[in-house]
Amino acid sequence: MTDVKNNVKDAVLLALSEGKITEKDKKLITGLNENNNQMHAHVFKPVVPYVYPLFKLHKLSPQQIEGKIVPPTRLVHATKEGPLYRLEKWVSPYLTDISRIYCQQEFLLDTPDLLSNIKNLNESADMSKYSTINLFTLDVISLYPSIKPEIAMSALEHALNGSTMIDKRKAILKTFTEIIFTNSFVTFQENVYTGKKGIPTGNCISRQVADIMLHWVLFINIWPEMIQLWSLILFWRRFIDDVFGIWKGSRRQFDLFVSKLNEAAKRFGIQFGDCQFGKSVNYLDVELSLGENNNIDYRLFKKETDARLYLNTDSFHPNHVFKSVVFSQMIRVIKRNSQDHTCVEDLEELKEDLMKSGHKEGTLTETEPEAVLRSIEHDLYEREDKKPITDKVVFSVKFFKEVTELRKLVI
Incomplete structure (x- = not known):
């Protein structure tokens, strides 16, 4: 060495x-x-x-x-x-x-x-x-x-x-x-x-x-x-x-x-x-298929050997950790499905697997609409990010004592 x-x-x-x-x-x-x-x-x-x-x-x-x-x-x-x-x-x-x-x-x-x-x-x-x-x-x-x-x-x-x-x-x-x-x-x-x-x-x-x-x-x-x-x-x-x-x-x-x-x-x-x-065909973690007019549809792909063993709720973790597991996995399913009916099927399968790890059905049902809303918001933010860059300058107004001097310099 x-x-x-x-x-x-x-x-x-x-x-x-x-x-x-x-x-x-x-x-x-x-x-x-x-x-x-x-x-x-x-x-x-x-x-x-x-x-x-x-x-x-x-x-x-x-x-x-x-x-x-x-x-x-x-x-x-x-x-x-x-x-x-x-x-x-x-x-x-x-x-x-x-x-x-x-x-x-x-x-x-x-x-x-x-x-x-x-x-x-x-x-x-x-x-x-x-x-x-x-x-x-x-x-x-x-x-x-x-x-x-x-x-x-x-x-x-x-x-x-x-x-x-x-x-x-x-x-x-x-x-x-x-x-x-x-x-x-x-x-x-x-x-x-x-x-x-x-x-x-x-x-x-x-x-x-x-x-x-x-x-x-x-x-x-x-x-x-x-x-x-x-x-x-x-x-x-x-x-x-x-x-x-x-x-x-x-x-x-x-x-x-x-x-x-x-x-x-x-x-x-x-x-x-x-x-x-x-x-x-299956590629990465999605199943891709040819649909109407040869457009490509996709849905979540799960390997046969994927046991989907999530963090058990009996383990000693803060409650927000378990919620984040559920939330992130639901968003992943939603984002990897281009068709509503396949998304519903995959979400139901996910909830069944999460319940095997101790999650309550009622809590999962309450979380699902939040995950759907978050995924829609994410799509909107993605579209906004792709807009042409303007010449506007954004200033931070908190924790920045020199902001007045900076504004004078730029303007």
């Missing part, structure tokens, strides 16, 4: 001497003061990273779980507070901005972002003109272990080259990312391990690098080779390694597309599997 800290320290001091980072950046990354001595704060003392297994129970059926089948396992690198953690935290926001700009419209942040895209599509696109149309999903097999660091660095370099960031900052981001990958290690049963393939699953920059690398593979390298088949895609969105799209060709053409896609992606170490195709 000492060698890793020295590598980071040397790289940071070199970047500082070349003017690529500031003295403040150096403190944030290393915790060193002006005399290059460790500052006395517990947050600056790194701990040894470790690895732990993440059992993917959702990949099994209830019958397989009952039969005690060992689920697929992903090793997670717990690098928080490790010797590279401060470096990761400094690099992370820059790579976040770069990845979102680089991935452009295919980027998905979460389920609400997906549903916002679906609503815009339903409002703006005339899908009824297509006689043959289907939904599809694609999933990258073992994304993080499949990423080759050298390919990821090539993708990052391409993304940085297209960025408006100053060249010095680009150079140091590339250098620091290389240090994070090459010096990453974990411990297990008192032994130290470094990765032979892939990138760490669990550090601060894995998602950003994965997003950049996949976009580079798909749209910079593969898309020009498959432009004819790719033209059959009407809609394409990606949440890290999970793709959702709309296909206007036949099933045979889609199967050919997946086959060609895997053939082209093989040289980059990437393969797609677990695809769905049809009038209805």
